[in-house]
Amino acid sequence: NNKIDFDDDADTSISSATDDTLVVEVGGNTLATVTATSVTVNDGVEITTADNTDTLTLTSTDADANAGPNLRLYRNSSSPAVSDVIGVIEIEGRNDNSEDIIYQQYQHLIADETDGTEDGYFIFNQMKAGTLTERYRIETGTFIINDPGADFDFRVESDNDTHALFVDASQDHVGIGTDNPIGKLFVSGNNVNFATYIANDGNNDNRYGLSIKCGNDDASGTNYAVAFYDGDGTAQGFITFSSGTVTYGAFT
Numbered sequence: 001n002n003k004i005d006f007d008d009d010a011d012t013s014i015s016s017a018t019d020d021t022l023v024v025e026v027g028g029n030t031l032a033t034v035t036a037t038s039v040t041v042n043d044g045v046e047i048t049t050a051d052n053t054d055t056l057t058l059t060s061t062d063a064d065a066n067a068g069p070n071l072r073l074y075r076n077s078s079s080p081a082v083s084d085v086i087g088v089i090e091i092e093g094r095n096d097n098s099e100d101i102i103y104q105q106y107q108h109l110i111a112d113e114t115d116g117t118e119d120g121y122f123i124f125n126q127m128k129a130g131t132l133t134e135r136y137r138i139e140t141g142t143f144i145i146n147d148p149g150a151d152f153d154f155r156v157e158s159d160n161d162t163h164a165l166f167v168d169a170s171q172d173h174v175g176i177g178t179d180n181p182i183g184k185l186f187v188s189g190n191n192v193n194f195a196t197y198i199a200n201d202g203n204n205d206n207r208y209g210l211s212i213k214c215g216n217d218d219a220s221g222t223n224y225a226v227a228f229y230d231g232d233g234t235a236q237g238f239i240t241f242s243s244g245t246v247t248y249g250a251f252t
Helices: none
Strands: 003-005 013-015 021-026 029-035 039-041 085-094 100-112 119-128 131-139 142-145 154-156 165-168 173-176 185-187 223-229 235-242 245-248
Touching: 100 131
Parallel strands: 173 185
Antiparallel strands: 003 013, 013 021, 021 029, 029 039, 085 100, 100 119, 119 131, 131 142, 154 165, 165 173, 223 235, 235 245
16 A cells, blocks of 8 residues: 555545655645655745754755755746845744734845846845835845935944944935044044045146035135134134135134
């Protein structure tokens, strides 16, 4: 007998109609097929543990230099198209109202399905104030942070500077060496030599070190190109221009 039935209507069974193959059928549907080297499951699988042990472990004992173990997410679509979401990994937990919440989500999509020019892209979403919001994406040739324009600051830390680079999202300001950039670009430091050093050394007389564009389009009125302050922020002087005349303001 190559079939074992588990109910009266014989639609839940384990059978072996083919050599070295077991077929598990539940309710008339083939749930799984088992061979000597593989297990194919035809529906969702849930693995549950009651403690903090590893819920799923993939182990490869191959000793060569090739990749392994391997996790494959395969979207076997007969009509692939741009923006198809071909794989998602979600990190879920509960809130204080016993609701299931996606706190982090990794999405993988098709950018171009054309044979020979295929492109893909990746999006990382994170829960913020109750809404799953995009944090960054990797497209073909582009790495984009905060594409939706949400209020997410961006900070890069170095060995001795917690704000070596800082983007203040709410103010649309960029800071170097500061957590409070007061202008579009604000550089702050406590260096022995320079806070900012600009070099455009081409050993040629057509090189510009710094170009400043400001003021009225026709240069009318008093346009402040450069202002000078001492260490505690007291104004010391300025360079202005008006209708082609450059003025060095009184230095106090």
